[in-house]
Amino acid sequence: MVLLTTAYVAHVISAALWTGATLYVVYALWPDAMSGRLSAKSFVSQVHKLLLITRWTGVVLPVTGAYLIWVLYTPLELLVESQRGILVLAMLTLWGVMNGLIEIGILRMRTTVDAVGFGTYMAEGFPSDLVDKSTAVEELAARGRPYLLLSAACAVVLLVVAALLAGGTPF
Numbered sequence: 001m002v003l004l005t006t007a008y009v010a011h012v013i014s015a016a017l018w019t020g021a022t023l024y025v026v027y028a029l030w031p032d033a034m035s036g037r038l039s040a041k042s043f044v045s046q047v048h049k050l051l052l053i054t055r056w057t058g059v060v061l062p063v064t065g066a067y068l069i070w071v072l073y074t075p076l077e078l079l080v081e082s083q084r085g086i087l088v089l090a091m092l093t094l095w096g097v098m099n100g101l102i103e104i105g106i107l108r109m110r111t112t113v114d115a116v117g118f119g120t121y122m123a124e125g126f127p128s129d130l131v132d133k134s135t136a137v138e139e140l141a142a143r144g145r146p147y148l149l150l151s152a153a154c155a156v157v158l159l160v161v162a163a164l165l166a167g168g169t170p171f
């Protein structure tokens, strides 16, 4: 019981941090970068932090989520035979899609300034010392924009799914 509560707490804090950070970055940071009001260095430094949040919560969410499935949805048929189970499968799928969008979006941004391989990118992320005053922040932001907009849409749908799990489905 204590373990179940701890898993819920870690899961919900990670979910709030990740979806909140993504929505904030897209709402507050991207427009300033697109119009050149932010320097490339401070923009990339914030984007790298979003990547770190994505990767840390990318460990905590599936680990705690798998534990919750093990406790609440075994036998596993419950995942496909109940409305709540379908919502959990939607949550898992959206998590994978949103992760991919953020990782690929930021990789595309990094490759505008540095022809990096996937392995190095996974190890380093996007360090802000790769950009300087001569880097066009507008171009960086434009390359990542479609991916980050889609990831923000995933974050909103994820929050709706979580709310349906918390409040019960009306149908």
Ligand code: HEM
Pocket (backbone or CB within 6 Å): 011, 012, 015, 016, 019, 061, 062, 063, 064, 065, 066, 068, 069, 072, 084, 088, 091, 092, 094, 095, 158, 159, 162, 163, 165, 166, 167
């Ligand atoms: C690997 C991905 C994930 C898995 C396997 C997973 C699995 C689960 C499970 C099994 C539950 C318990 C459902 C229930 O109470 O019946 C849950 C709850 C929850 N999840 Fe996830 N989840 C994942 C990712 C996410 C993400 C990305 C978010 C971001 C919004 C999120 C937010 C929540 C919230 C807020 C709850 C609590 C809902 C409630 O009050 O019942 N989860 N998750």
